[in-house]
Amino acid sequence: MKKTPTRLSFFLSFACTAAAFLPGAAAEAQEVQQLWTDSCARCHGADGKGSTKMGRKLKIKDLTSPRLQARLSTDRIAEAIAEGSRDNDGNERMPSFREKLTEEQRSSLAAYVKTLSSGGE
Numbered sequence: 001m002k003k004t005p006t007r008l009s010f011f012l013s014f015a016c017t018a019a020a021f022l023p024g025a026a027a028e029a030q031e032v033q034q035l036w037t038d039s040c041a042r043c044h045g046a047d048g049k050g051s052t053k054m055g056r057k058l059k060i061k062d063l064t065s066p067r068l069q070a071r072l073s074t075d076r077i078a079e080a081i082a083e084g085s086r087d088n089d090g091n092e093r094m095p096s097f098r099e100k101l102t103e104e105q106r107s108s109l110a111a112y113v114k115t116l117s118s119g120g121e
Contacts, residue, residue, distance in 0.1 A: 048116035077110035
């Protein structure tokens with residue numbers, strides 16, 4: 001059976017290829033992958049679909065959805081990472097990462113989220 005590469009592996013292979021032309025690109029791709037793994041994947045999943053135990057519990061939106069992607073700007077995503085989110089009852093759904101991640105790290109993660117779109121829906 002032929003395995004289809006995941007979006008994350010495609011992103012990383014693209015970044016590694018780009019590294020030959022853009023110094024530091026591979027290191028930046030590796031850093032954003034580690035940030036995603038450490039800060040986001042527990043709920044959003046490695047692929048951004050939110051199909052983790054915690055993601056299902058919190059009813060996380062599928063970040064690969066083109067419909068959702070069309071509504072989200074990189075700035076809005078970075079703001080959500082900084083501020084976190086709460087449900088209608090005021091319960092925390094996502095913690096704030098303002099004190100845990102630098103502005104540059106939050107921006108890198110936001111840009112990464114924009115690469116997750118599955119392309120068709």
